[in-house]
Amino acid sequence: MSLNSKEIQLQFEGFLNTPKLWTTTSVYTLKQFKFELKNTLPFNGNILKNQRLGKRVESFVSFVLNQTDSCKILIENAQIQNNKTTLGELDCILLQNNTPVHLEVIYKFYLYDKTVGKNEIEHWIGPNRKDSLVAKLNKLKEKQLPILFSSFTKPLLKKLNIDIATIHQQVLFKAQLFTPYNKEKPKFNLLNKECVKGxxxxxxxxxxxxxxxxxxxxxxxxxxxxxxxxxxxxxxxxxxxxxxxxxxxxxxxxxxxxxxxxxxxxxxxxx
Structure with a gap:
């Protein structure tokens, strides 16, 4: 195994070991995708050189889904276009136990800042303060997931032979969370405290x-x-x-x- 493939395997194992950002209830009406992970899998999927982190995680998810008996991927990274204008992209449409699922994959790093926002969700921000958990949840709910229902998505669903009334929309949202050094730990009501990594x-x-x-x-x-x-x-x-x-x-x-x-x-x- 080359150094590069060793690093990719370690990245893959790190991804597998990262908990979902929430587990029991839906957050912002977003439901987490449930499937069995085979934690001992050696990764031998396709990886593009210089792939950014989010796309690499999508490659890991694709690989795991393809090893999962109950799942069958129908299409990935489907760009929805109006003529030459790209309206958005559907990460994955799959069948899980013959039920169609539109799945969006997210992997994030958030830091807890009590001075930002007014509740548990709003306190988590990106390391450079450019993004936040609440912004990502809003984007998922208001922009990314609704693309499925766009008139410009209908030809794709017809091609896949999917009735839009039967499709479930879910997310696989994993995250590593970080809290301020030597300060009181935040309370977790909605989010999964197992995501705290440092x-x-x-x-x-x-x-x-x-x-x-x-x-x-x-x-x-x-x-x-x-x-x-x-x-x-x-x-x-x-x-x-x-x-x-x-x-x-x-x-x-x-x-x-x-x-x-x-x-x-x-x-x-x-x-």
Whole structure:
């Protein structure tokens, strides 16, 4: 197995091990897709070079669905167009136990900021404050899912021999959540607290970890669980790399190894 395929396998396993953002009830009327995951699967699906993280996750989902007896993919990444204007894209239409499902796949990283919004959903934002959980849920509910009912989608459904009245709309929404360092943990009523994977801290507060070691994974490797046999950085070289990213107003995901060997994921933020 090449280094690249090893990294992809670790990304795949990280994806499998990431919990769904909610499990029991629907959130914003959005229901999570339920299917059995074979956690021991070796990944041997097709991966495009330089694929962005969201598309790689879609490739992982496609691979798992194709290994699932109860599921049959009918079409993926179907662009819905009005002449030359693209109205949107349907991630996947499949049959699950012969029931048609329109599935949208989402994988996100959110940080908890109590100063943003007024409720549990609204407090979760993107690492660079450019996006938020509530914005994504609204986009799903108001833009992405309704494309199925567009008149421009009818020819596709007819081709697939699907009656729109029988199709279920669901999401596979997985996420890694991060809470402020050394602050009171948020309460989870709607969301799944098992999604909490670490903490975040402001760049100016890093000195308290000067006896630790660090690693800055590439964006695609944000999916991975922490690997111990890697080239860890000591504090000064790590700080130098982080300074460059912070100046660009980029909040990186990092791995931390304490002197006692314990490891944690964390974001360094500039805001």
């Amino acid at each position: 903490f975040y801290i402001h760049y100016n507060q890093l000195s308290q970890f000067n006896d630790c070691k660090f690693y800055i994974p590439t964006k695609l490797n944000w999916l991975q669980e922490i690997r111990v046999p890697i080239r860890w950085l000591t504090y000064e070289p790590f700080l130098h790399k982080i300074e460059i990213l912070i100046q660009q107003k980029t909040a990186p995901l990092c791995w931390l190894k304490h002197p006692n060997g314990n490891t944690e994921k964390f974001f360094v933020v500039w805001w």
